[in-house]
Amino acid sequence: MKHARIAYRGALRTALVEQDDELLLMADGQRAGFDEVVWLPPLEPRTVFALGLNYADHATELSFKAPERPLIFLKGPNTFVGHNGYSPCPADVRQMHFECELAVVIGRKGRRIRQEQAYDYVAGYTIANDYALREYLENYYRPNLRVKNRDFCTPLGPWIVDAMDIADPMALGLRTFVNGEAEQHGNTRDMIFGIPALVEYLSDFMTLSPGDLILTGTPKGVRYLQPGDEVITEIDGIGCLANTIIPEPRGQRRELVPVAETPSWRCPEPAS
């Protein structure tokens, strides 16, 4: 089964996906079409691990030697955006690129999990597009948060597919299209550290918990994007995740009154 989180008629809902008919079935029996809802990231992830240079061809493309142990960085919850969402590109950035990745949802708490048992701890799979902005790369804790933890720059979804519905997650084709043109294709079988190895590596020193998410890295294929570009990342057996690049909104700096004096229910001043 496929599980989505949506906003529908002013309420936040979970829904099962009836993909053949493009319908979403909510807990109260209502159905809504794919176009009638706002798609949210299919979970609010707990700890998010992301892999760098986990496909040999992509590592070579970026002039890096394949790593000897997994190159892992963490992401905060601010960076996720759902299917059909918008990702902002700052005005000074010319090197923003997509990264289509298989995302593994952890479903059970575990520590010191052996490779052979790793799949017992996986609840399901979804798609992530782990955008990077290469101009902002620095050689400290690389890739640094300014590159990888920007607001709304990690599309996730459209839904989670139950683990039991994916026969072999290590043999799935991945593809990315920009404005309809194929720009990236690969297969999860080419990961350097596969899902069982990653689960074993991480759980060797830390406890994995339900809601943790592992973005398993991206294969070869780089094209720089600009506002207006429509990016679709696709993985066999899961679906298609769509996203549009927009110019970064110019933030208006507001006056902030101290937190303690701000009742949360107060309405904003009407615009003059």
Added chain:
Amino acid sequence: MVGSCLRECVPIDGTVYGVALDGDDPLGTHSELFSRPPYNGAPITPVLFIKPRNTFLAHNGIVQLPRTLGEVEANAALAVVFGRDTRGVAAAQALNAVVGYTLAIDLAEPGADFFRPPIRETCRDGFLPVGPVIVSRDAIDIGSHRLRLEIDGREAASLSLEGSDERIAKLIEEVSAFMTFRAGDVLLASRTPLRPCARIGSRISAILDGIGRLHCCLGLEDGVTR
């Protein structure tokens, strides 16, 4: 006090971000080390990291270490707690987004460099004791205090927080320029320098007058065999 509880608990529930190599660090960012590869120059923006939830540990907790880990580095840190979602604020306004402060002990295996995120070294279960309580921003003048780290009752490092209001405000401006701090998120803004080491059996304390004392002990993992 903004957050407290009867039994010992972790008083925070957001994402914890931290800053490495900030102004307090004796390594500095202009040392010879950082002019060479792989760094090739000082950092341009704050060097940020995330401490994930499995690292959170309540006051008086026991950090369970594997037998193979001889010692760990410890820093006392001032934990700044956000009271509202904060993005794109100017330094002059930034502290108005802060609801209060608490303490943290930031633990790490020695030996990591600054080139790649040191996940294995810094993200073990229990590697961020936090607490004991959140003290509201109005109730404390952070700049008039010293942050201290004690190991087994002896002072191992300390840091004057004079001027830290300005530094924290600047940091919030720089980071919130590209990402939102959500209400409840935490920024480890000032850390004691030196990175002294502690061993299994050690008792570690972070101390700040006006907030209190946060303790943890280093113990051994149960059932380490696999």
